[in-house]
Amino acid sequence: MGKIFLPSGLLTFFIVGGPLFGVLTSMVPVIMLTCAQIQAAADNDLFPAFVAKKNKNGVSPVILCFVMLFSIACVATGSSFGVLMTVFSFVNALSDIVLCMVPFFLKKKYPHACNHSTFKMAIGLVYVLSAFAFIVAAYLAYAMISTLGMTVWLMILGAIVLFVIYILIRISYLKKHGRDLIAELKQPYEPWEARERECKALDEVK
Structure with a gap:
């Protein structure tokens, strides 16, 4: 045509x-x-x-x-471009699952900052949307990983094992040099803490 x-x-x-x-x-x-x-x-x-x-x-x-x-x-390994994109998308879907859980803890952790949000939604609606997004992200991750062949499965599993081993070695290395990486990563994100203190001061003035 x-x-x-x-x-x-x-x-x-x-x-x-x-x-x-x-x-x-x-x-x-x-x-x-x-x-x-x-x-x-x-x-x-x-x-x-x-x-x-x-x-x-x-x-x-x-x-x-x-x-x-x-x-x-x-x-x-003989994988097609579609397989490669599926692997990358699968990793991103896994990270999205974690992000979808954040709203369930945000209100309790930063109540004053949430009260002063420029865009407000009913907390029940936030929970419903977050739960829906969690289910969708989990389903997409499952749907993508289920389409991959055994070779790619083994590559992903091998990469995860190597990454865990590396992280353990990295943590041990930094600890020998006087740094506790796990404790540092557990520290709250300072800009969010500063915003919470600022909003708390505004609420106390009222």
Whole structure:
């Protein structure tokens, strides 16, 4: 149908270029999100300082290389691009599950800041929406992981085991140098604490 109103060169471009642009628009944001999650872990000293170091464009070359090498490893096993995207999306869905649980604790932890929120919703509605989002994220994670073959399953399991071993070694290393990484990670996020103190002072004035 396209060749009726498109020149042969332009038709070829749409046939070949369309899927390529589709791949790029799907791949880039997922890789960016994955890199951002690893960057957050590096900023919290889960990785050595050189991992978190950014270039002039605000990107860590080490993290980007790690993500690319992982992608190459997946492709080297015979996995398709769809499998690679499923793996990245699965990891992001898992992180979304954790985020969906935050509203259930936020009101109790920061009551004054919640009272001064610029956008307010009934707490019951917040809980319902959060529970719904939790279920959707959990279902998406299950749906994605269930489509993967045994080879990819083993790769993910191996990566998890290696990561746990690394974290234990990292914690032990920092402890020998006088730092308790677990205790540091348990510390409240200071900007949120400052906002809570500010809102509490406003409520006390009233």
